[in-house]
Amino acid sequence: MKNSQGIIFVISAPSGTGKTTICERLLKSSPNLKMSISHTTRRPRAGEKDGVNYYFIDRTKFEEMIKNGDFIEWAEVYGNLYGTSKKIINDLLNSGNDVLLDIDIQGAKNIKKIYPESVLIFILPPSIEELARRLYNRNEEPNVIRNRLNRVAEEVIQYEFYDYLLINDNLEKAIEEALCIINAERLKTNRINKDFMNNFLKTI
Amino acid sequence: MKNSQGIIFVISAPSGTGKTTICERLLKSSPNLKMSISHTTRRPRAGEKDGVNYYFIDRTKFEEMIKNGDFIEWAEVYGNLYGTSKKIINDLLNSGNDVLLDIDIQGAKNIKKIYPESVLIFILPPSIEELARRLYNRNEEPNVIRNRLNRVAEEVIQYEFYDYLLINDNLEKAIEEALCIINAERLKTNRINKDFMNNFLKTI
Numbered sequence: 001m002k003n004s005q006g007i008i009f010v011i012s013a014p015s016g017t018g019k020t021t022i023c024e025r026l027l028k029s030s031p032n033l034k035m036s037i038s039h040t041t042r043r044p045r046a047g048e049k050d051g052v053n054y055y056f057i058d059r060t061k062f063e064e065m066i067k068n069g070d071f072i073e074w075a076e077v078y079g080n081l082y083g084t085s086k087k088i089i090n091d092l093l094n095s096g097n098d099v100l101l102d103i104d105i106q107g108a109k110n111i112k113k114i115y116p117e118s119v120l121i122f123i124l125p126p127s128i129e130e131l132a133r134r135l136y137n138r139n140e141e142p143n144v145i146r147n148r149l150n151r152v153a154e155e156v157i158q159y160e161f162y163d164y165l166l167i168n169d170n171l172e173k174a175i176e177e178a179l180c181i182i183n184a185e186r187l188k189t190n191r192i193n194k195d196f197m198n199n200f201l202k203t204i
Numbered sequence: 205m206k207n208s209q210g211i212i213f214v215i216s217a218p219s220g221t222g223k224t225t226i227c228e229r230l231l232k233s234s235p236n237l238k239m240s241i242s243h244t245t246r247r248p249r250a251g252e253k254d255g256v257n258y259y260f261i262d263r264t265k266f267e268e269m270i271k272n273g274d275f276i277e278w279a280e281v282y283g284n285l286y287g288t289s290k291k292i293i294n295d296l297l298n299s300g301n302d303v304l305l306d307i308d309i310q311g312a313k314n315i316k317k318i319y320p321e322s323v324l325i326f327i328l329p330p331s332i333e334e335l336a337r338r339l340y341n342r343n344e345e346p347n348v349i350r351n352r353l354n355r356v357a358e359e360v361i362q363y364e365f366y367d368y369l370l371i372n373d374n375l376e377k378a379i380e381e382a383l384c385i386i387n388a389e390r391l392k393t394n395r396i397n398k399d400f401m402n403n404f405l406k407t408i
């Protein structure tokens with residue numbers, strides 16, 4: 001059964017919630033799901049590759065893209081610019097894929113405005129103490145951790161804006177739940193290709 | 205994470221679609237999901253047990269229950285009465301369970317009217333030819349098969365009234381998809397217990 005058009009899945013989560021691992025596993029398990037790679041002015045971290053993790057561009061180029069209306073949504077986070085390219089998303093949807101987006105709540109709101117049928121998933125750590133512990137273990141600096149926790153507080157309070165909420169207290173369970181959300185959304189009657197059903201009805 | 209209240213899942217499907225097997229497997233895989241057993245005036249088939257498959261009652265008793273307003277929905281199908289008891293559903297919900305209901309489209313409509321948050325799932329065979337083949341293999345009589353296929357035609361055309369549509373072209377896949385629907389619905393933000401989130405927010 002084919003859906004009438006690709007579905008956009010947005011995942012938002014505080015850093016340290018396991019979001020990156022969950023996204024990687026979703027892409028592996030679901031061949032029709034493709035990540036929309038964001039543009040950013042942030043410098044690549046060790047191991048990050050241009051065109052894989054992000055398109056790494058400079059601020060001048062980024063501001064040019066803003067001016068050209070190339071971004072569906074963009075945001076400044078901790079002094080770095082992040083943006084989602086309209087063309088990348090539409091190319092993926094037009095080639096019959098579902099799209100996975102890893103963006104923050106402000107970006108999620110913009111996506112929902114433009115694509116009301118998109119599916120918004122928020123991932124939480126089991127507790128704030130656990131999140132702080134995970135960030136310490138990643139050797140983040142105390143002021144970075146403080147900033148992040150403040151940001152979590154601002155975001156979590158808006159959880160009702162999202163369609164689904166996952167608690168990552170067990171990574172495998174969280175991945176399975178996220179896959180279930182993707183599978184279930186694909187089975188919704190309002191997403192079903194009318195031609196498919198008309199063909200079925202003709203056999204009766 | 206606990207949901208603020210139990211969820212009602214309604215499964216409708218033409219006979220021969222594998223609905224009974226799917227329901228049995230869902231109940232096994234999901235301990236918090238309980239079947240709401242219907243009342244019927246139909247005679248038990250070989251192997252069916254009172255209080256397990258149905259509550260088998262006579263027409264006088266059934267009509268008394270209708271008069272008392274004991275049923276959320278009831279219907280006459282092929283000359284037999286089937287009804288869903290209000291008390292059974294509410295007892296299950298109040299004891300912290302989700303409820304599985306195996307009823308037809310008319311019953312599903314009544315459930316949705318009374319419980320707008322209920323989740324309606326429609327299961328289809330891969331094709332009408334395949335359904336006819338399955339019914340022949342069950343040694344159903346030709347006029348029974350004709351009746352059933354006519355009924356399918358009437359029902360399928362209303363598929364958009366349901367929230368989800370499954371095609372059972374592979375039993376294991378269909379069971380997995382039905383389980384995903386149940387899991388995903390439990391993760392919807394609008395079903396989340398507000399106390400749970402308030403407690404989380406307090407830790408920030």
